[in-house]
Amino acid sequence: MTRIFFLLTGLLLCSSAAWCGETFELPPLPPPEEFGNIVINRNSTRNGLLPVVFPHWKHRTKYTCRVCHTELDFNMKANTTEIREVANRKGKYCGACHNGKKAFKLNGNCDKCHSGDINSGSEKFAEFSKNMPHTSFGDRINWVEALKTGVITPQNYLKMEPGDLPFDKDLVLEAGWGGIVPAVFSHKTHMGWLECSSCHPDIFNIKKKTTAHFSMAYILKGKFCGACHLKVAFPMDDCKRCHPGISRN
Ligand code: HEC
Ligand code: HEC
Ligand code: HEC
Ligand code: HEC
Ligand code: HEC
Ligand code: HEC
Structure with missing residues (x-):
């Protein structure tokens, strides 16, 4: 009972800052x-x-x-x-x-x-x-x-805005080494399922092109396309769907 009493008075007194004991040295604010x-x-x-x-x-x-x-x-x-x-x-x-x-x-x-x-x-x-x-x-x-409330509507991306991009154009991702058939990536197909932020900038950096770092080894470790195309989206076994020019499968 007395414990509760002290607790309550403690709380009441604490609303006047001086009694709380706890004060923080906040940095001064500019105007x-x-x-x-x-x-x-x-x-x-x-x-x-x-x-x-x-x-x-x-x-x-x-x-x-x-x-x-x-x-x-x-x-x-x-x-x-x-x-x-x-x-x-x-x-x-x-x-x-x-x-x-x-x-x-x-x-x-x-x-x-x-x-x-x-x-x-x-x-x-x-x-x-x-x-x-x-x-x-x-x-x-x-x-x-x-x-x-929409008083401001800041842009989330600089280099592009949904709408003013040639999203109907497929991106051709060239291999790091010669002689390899490129992979094809369609924004349009993916936008049926995802939004820009599902992939940019965490999985694919737009500015520093990721392309140079794409490799099957990374993808198979769950990076880049592999973030989705191992477990949920069609898996990596389906070579031809990403590499339309490949002879295998
Ligand atoms: C138009 C570009 C731009 C936008 C948008 C922007 N910043 Fe910055 N920010 C800067 C620049 C430039 C600096 C200074 C970098 C330098 O001098 O190296 C900076 C510095 C900072 C710093 C360091 C401050 C210091 O005194 O050391 C913080 C923290 C920061 N920004 C947070 C934010 C946050 C949070 C947002 C979003 C609400 C934001 N910024 C939006 C350009 C921007
Ligand atoms: C992402 C785009 C963006 C970047 C990056 C950016 N600015 Fe701006 N800045 C703007 C826009 C848009 C305005 C407002 C339109 C205008 O005044 O032309 C503006 C306005 C300003 C203004 C005028 C503010 C006022 O009082 O009207 C200053 C100063 C300025 N920017 C400085 C900088 C400096 C310094 C940097 C780099 C450290 C920088 N900005 C980077 C887009 C940008
Ligand atoms: C949109 C903002 C903006 C405008 C406009 C602008 N500057 Fe700068 N400038 C910067 C920033 C940011 C830096 C980096 C500041 C620093 O580190 O001291 C810089 C740095 C410089 C430097 C330092 C040397 C160097 O190599 O970076 C010089 C010189 C300079 N600017 C000249 C100019 C001149 C001349 C103009 C007008 C023709 C101009 N700037 C207009 C933003 C601007
Ligand atoms: C989900 C899409 C996707 C699937 C499925 C896929 N790949 Fe790839 N692959 C890529 C991308 C993206 C690259 C990097 C760009 C390029 O090299 O064309 C790549 C690169 C390659 C490379 C170049 C060397 C390397 O290691 O990066 C080879 C070889 C390759 N793939 C073979 C295959 C084979 C064989 C299959 C089927 C077993 C396959 N790929 C399935 C997307 C895919
Ligand atoms: C499923 C993943 C995914 C989604 C979702 C996605 N992107 Fe991309 N985006 C990519 C890939 C992969 C690249 C090629 C990256 C590279 O070459 O490094 C790319 C490249 C880009 C580029 C550079 C294009 C070029 O020709 O260089 C822009 C701009 C871009 N995306 C904007 C967007 C915008 C805006 C959205 C949303 C409307 C979006 N992306 C949604 C995966 C995605
Ligand atoms: C964030 C998840 C995600 C990432 C990352 C991603 N995809 Fe996809 N992709 C999907 C989904 C979801 C589908 C729909 C088909 C499915 O679920 O099997 C799809 C479908 C596709 C299709 C089929 C297009 C068609 O018209 O049939 C291709 C080709 C493809 N992706 C290639 C790629 C390539 C190449 C990359 C890497 C550069 C990539 N995707 C990265 C989620 C992703």
């Missing part, structure tokens, strides 16, 4: 408009330019995390990715989008990225966040709710 803004400065100031400021809020309205952190190879640690001006110009990293097609191009827009100001874009943020569902911390935008 909402700067939350998720990353300063990138591996080579900028060294080359006479201001550091780059990358705003996550702006980008996550349009792309899911995996677009950048899987497809485009940005690390999830600031200043660890070797983003270089030349790479951007070749269409890698920022340049995968900042090419005047998906987003503003590099030329003539140096200061938009090399702003050196972690607060840059704050007016746009204020305008944007007014119409978003709210929470209490960080950038104070409830992104889960925003996604669920």
Whole structure:
């Protein structure tokens, strides 16, 4: 009885934080408009330019995390990715989008990225966040709710969107060595059963073509096609279905 009494008073007192004993040293939070803004400065100031400021809020309205952190190879640690001006110009990293097609191009827009100001874009943020569902911390935008209610519809893949791909065209997967009849893969057939994420990017990476690593040895270990074509989808014995040109079976 007394035990229960102490337990109850303990719980009551605990609702005033000072009595709980347990306090956590949380890192200080930046103001909402700067939350998720990353300063990138591996080579900028060294080359006479201001550091780059990358705003996550702006980008996550349009792309899911995996677009950048899987497809485009940005690390999830600031200043660890070797983003270089030349790479951007070749269409890698920022340049995968900042090419005047998906987003503003590099030329003539140096200061938009090399702003050196972690607060840059704050007016746009204020305008944007007014119409978003709210929470209490960080950038104070409830992104889960925003996604669920369709206020934002970020793209899950960059290089393609279902619909604007030649999915009717079969992919011809060439063997690593010469003289081997290629395997044929049809997106269309598979999409009757699966979705993009069943295979991309975990089983097949789109950007770094998996093809060079396809081999029957891997497939038979359950990788690539073997993730399905050993146990559930028709098994590997049916050579001809994947290699229409093969003479056997
Ligand atoms: C879309 C954003 C963006 C734009 C626009 C942009 N840059 Fe960059 N740039 C970057 C990023 C990110 C880095 C890597 C920053 C770092 O590590 O310091 C970078 C790095 C650089 C570097 C450092 C040296 C190197 O080899 O990487 C130079 C020089 C540079 N940019 C020049 C320019 C010039 C000149 C322009 C305008 C013609 C420009 N950039 C426009 C994003 C941009
Ligand atoms: C348009 C591209 C893009 C999108 C989309 C994106 N990020 Fe990033 N993220 C970056 C870049 C660029 C960096 C900095 C990488 C570097 O400097 O090496 C970064 C860095 C990070 C970091 C490290 C922060 C730090 O201070 O070290 C985390 C964590 C992170 N991102 C998480 C996410 C999450 C979670 C999402 C989805 C909600 C997301 N990112 C969406 C491009 C993106
Ligand atoms: C996956 C595509 C994608 C990648 C990768 C990407 N951006 Fe963007 N970025 C966009 C789009 C789309 C916009 C908004 C449209 C526009 O402003 O042209 C944008 C806008 C911006 C803005 C303007 C924000 C504002 O206040 O309006 C900055 C700054 C920026 N990006 C910097 C970067 C930097 C730096 C990198 C690389 C570290 C990068 N972006 C990589 C697509 C991308
Ligand atoms: C589920 C589809 C699938 C089936 C079934 C299949 N293969 Fe393959 N096979 C592939 C793919 C994909 C590759 C890699 C691309 C290529 O070499 O054409 C490959 C590669 C090969 C290669 C090239 C060398 C190697 O080891 O990668 C040979 C030889 C081969 N297959 C023979 C066969 C034979 C014999 C059968 C029947 C016993 C068979 N395959 C059944 C998909 C399949
Ligand atoms: C059953 C598995 C599977 C599914 C589901 C799937 N893919 Fe693929 N996809 C592949 C394979 C295998 C390749 C060839 C990979 C390689 O060559 O490395 C590929 C390649 C691609 C490529 C590169 C094409 C080229 O010509 O280089 C794109 C783009 C792509 N897939 C987009 C999608 C999209 C979008 C969806 C959903 C609508 C999807 N895929 C669903 C297996 C799949
Ligand atoms: C995520 C699972 C999955 C992966 C990975 C996968 N497939 Fe399939 N595939 C299926 C399913 C399910 C079917 C429907 C037929 C069945 O269940 O036997 C199918 C059917 C096929 C067909 C029959 C097409 C037709 O019109 O009859 C071929 C050929 C084929 N797959 C080749 C491949 C090749 C080649 C790869 C690897 C590059 C691959 N598949 C990877 C699940 C998969």
